[in-house]
Amino acid sequence: MAGASTKSRAAGSANAVTADLVAVLVAVTEGEPKIMTIANDGALPSGPFEFAHRSLQTGLRAWVEAQTGHPLGYVEQLYTFADRGRAGDAKSPHSISISYLGLTREDKVGQGFEAHWSGWYEYFPWEDRRAGLPASLAKTLASRLRAWAKSAETTGLQRQRWQRAAITFGLDDREWNEELVLQRYELLYEAGLIPEAVRDGAAATTVIPGRPMTGDHRRILATGIARLRAKIKYRPVVFELMPAEFTLLQLQRSVEALAGRLVHKQNFRRLIEQQQLVEETGAIAADTVGRPAKLFRFRHGVLAERAIAGTKLPLSRT
Amino acid sequence: MAGASTKSRAAGSANAVTADLVAVLVAVTEGEPKIMTIANDGALPSGPFEFAHRSLQTGLRAWVEAQTGHPLGYVEQLYTFADRGRAGDAKSPHSISISYLGLTREDKVGQGFEAHWSGWYEYFPWEDRRAGLPASLAKTLASRLRAWAKSAETTGLQRQRWQRAAITFGLDDREWNEELVLQRYELLYEAGLIPEAVRDGAAATTVIPGRPMTGDHRRILATGIARLRAKIKYRPVVFELMPAEFTLLQLQRSVEALAGRLVHKQNFRRLIEQQQLVEETGAIAADTVGRPAKLFRFRHGVLAERAIAGTKLPLSRT
DNA sequence: GTGGCTTATACTTATCCTGAGCATAATCGA
DNA sequence: TCGATTATGCTCAGGATAAGTATAAGCCAC
Incomplete structure (x- = not known):
């Protein structure tokens, strides 16, 4: 692909980056949504984009099959993230993650792999409203969010924060919008209410239930769930599952x-x-x-x- | 971002790639949609993702301002493409393009830049159905598509090709679906009916009207138009324009x-x-x-x- | 100033879609 | 046979949608 400006070409390998391919591989079994995980259920299948790969998708397929023994069927691209929080560190090159959503069925489980199917609500307990929210979780969430809003400097900021929390979480008699998975995750991250935020340097507070993952993987999973929840409404993708x-x-x-x-x-x-x-x-x-x-x-x-x-x-x- | 598998880390810089940031920057002036172009209107603003960039978006903003003098406002990510057709060539590393859609207004045109606002229908004449299709273009398109369908080996394949053409282009009394911009472009590319296809090695045939661009840029533009056409229906993004x-x-x-x-x-x-x-x-x-x-x-x-x-x-x- | 041109804006109508509930059918097991 | 459970058919009101009609408010030429 020819870079448009002459500058692009001149850059050469000095601006080299590494690209990781990450898969959110989904199945639904007996009414429970599952995702394929590795590394003790703390990570999504992933691997670097290499010379040998003919395309991004073939690279992804190769990694997923190697790590899980599960062939990929329906696949669509999700989003490309760059590593964040490593700004000044010019020593280690940038690393970017190109994430994909894959849909399949939970048959033919490969043997001899450290891969598992994990229920996706283990990672996002607050996203399962089928039986209503467990009262305890609902209470914890609301009070923590309110505390976060209150902790802002000015009353203007306080109101802004609470409004944002209320909209994304459907509080104050607002409607719950199941598509805002990513927005809710990002808010909890900003509020320091999940382990990843603490790991990345947020003040240590009591944390909300929900299993964390390495790196950005839970954020990528949130992106995948959001995409899928939006897409089942206008494309017949459920049938892939x-x-x-x-x-x-x-x-x-x-x-x-x-x-x-x-x-x-x-x-x-x-x-x-x-x-x-x-x-x-x-x-x-x-x-x-x-x-x-x-x-x-x-x-x-x-x-x-x-x-x-x-x-x-x-x-x-x- | 910690790679999940141990293999990922081991790869190191041997699998380095270069990442280009590409912008589809849109404005609407007097009822005409425009895009920002450089290089004699044959390319979109773009440049490599560098060490110094704190994030993908800041890198993109830097490049666009440098090349066009135009500040970026609303921005969303479009898609990530890898170079294709250079499979075996292990000498030159992979290059990937991360594309973005930006929305602005056509005021404050920077002086002293080789950037221009070009009408986007110059690149996709068949996408403008406001006044109906010009009869000549309609005829050319239909006959070329029919010829492409007929040129398939088996009658089964011929029917498949024609059905696909008919759906994407709204032929045979089907409804025109304005969102299928990318599908139409891809079909024309496969059929060898646009200059880029010929450039990339398709048999030289008579080509359909519509200005080509370097590399994948017209494909990226098609992706941007499609996204925007879909999005104006459920998000109030028009107001950015x-x-x-x-x-x-x-x-x-x-x-x-x-x-x-x-x-x-x-x-x-x-x-x-x-x-x-x-x-x-x-x-x-x-x-x-x-x-x-x-x-x-x-x-x-x-x-x-x-x-x-x-x-x-x-x-x-x- | 009047008639004709152009655009803005209010109102009407028929149809379809959506949310919600009621009623009935088919199977099993006590 | 009754009750529990799930499947499936049907109705009904309210709202959204597509399309058209009618009227208002400016400008311009004459």
Whole structure:
């Protein structure tokens, strides 16, 4: 890729950096969202982008297979982070992390790897609102956030902080917005309420429940969850996480697991069916309590038929 | 950022890469979307990520100001590309491009720079459907695409190609989807119908109108346009491109310029007003034909009041 | 100043989408 | 057979949307 300015070329290897490829690999099993972790569940699969890699994605696939034994299916790029907090340190070169979201199923678990499937709500307990928040966590969160807001210098800043906390966490009778995963993580980091913040130099305080990860990995995971929660609403990506055949309730449970909240059953079915995303297989689910459900499969045809995109503009049809 | 696996660290500088920062800097002037270009309008502002840069964004800001004299305001990351087509060449290290979308206004044009504002439809003539497509372009496009489809080996492949072309370009009575900017560009590239493809080794054919750029820059621009077209529908980002005060028609013209298609006037107004995105300034537009319009300003308060996000799931309120 | 041109803005109508609840069906086990 | 459990069909009100009609308020030529 030719750099546009002549200056770019002149820079040469003096400005070399190292690039890490990081994967948020997601599966949903029995209504619980899982992510692939390594290093005692404290890190995401990752490795450096090397000469030999033909592209970023092939490099990522190589690392994930090597570390987890799990082949990558659906993959999309998430975000590129640079290391932060090492500003003046000109000795060690910059390191950047290029992160990806991968969707798959939790079968074919590779043997002989130190990789595991971990529930993603272990890392973000406050993101699971399906059964409402545990009263204890809700209380802790609210009081810690309020303390953080109060600790600001001026009353103006105090109000700003509290407003931000209230919006992202749905306090003061505001609606909970499940997509703000990253914003909530960033706020907790700034407020020094999670271990990573303390590790990076924040004043040591009592910390909120939720398992930490190395480096930026929990931030990357938050980015992945946010992306996925947004995307299931306008692209049929849930099906990447489903088995070939499934009941509508299983599908609903998967969506709820990802979104972290419950949906209205009948309306969910209407939505799915009117969009013609699925078709009956003819078979019936066995081994269930209650009335047996029809089995469905994803209609792969829809991907070819229409390019699904949401219009929110009053486009004129002329 | 600690690499997760021990392997990552061991790699060291042998796997060093160079990272370029590339900016798609957008403004809208008199109903025409513009982008900042350098190098005789054949490239986007860009430069390498260096030691001295404290973060990716500060590096980008430094380069853009140095090359264009224009300060960056609103910025968001677009995508990270690796150079492609240089697989085996282990001599020159990998080079990756981290691209950003920036939104501003076309005032304060820096003097003494080789930078210009260029209309973005010069680079993508087929993306402007506000006045319908010029009949000539429509014809050329359709026939070239059909020829490309026909040139496939098997009839199965031929049908696949045509279906893809028809979906992305809204042929065969399908709806035009203005968000598929990147998909259309990629298809034209694969079909060898644009200069960049020929440059990169495609068989030389007659090429479609539309000005090329160096390297991947037109692909990056396509990514930026697509992102912006999608985003104006669910986030109030248009206002970054508007002057402090504006009439509703000016706002509408800006949206239409970005989307490349017309919207229904009355419904557009209702949409804007019901969302309480703007408020009257009390002043009236001067210097106009027809009945003078009220001037409005963006209500910055909305950003604080609500976290605007689209729900497309039948969430239950219990 | 009047008629015609242009744009702004208010109002109407039919249709569709959405959230929510009610009712019934099918299966199992006590 | 009853009760528990899940599946599935149906209704209904309210709101959002697409599209069109009508009126208001300026300017300009004459």
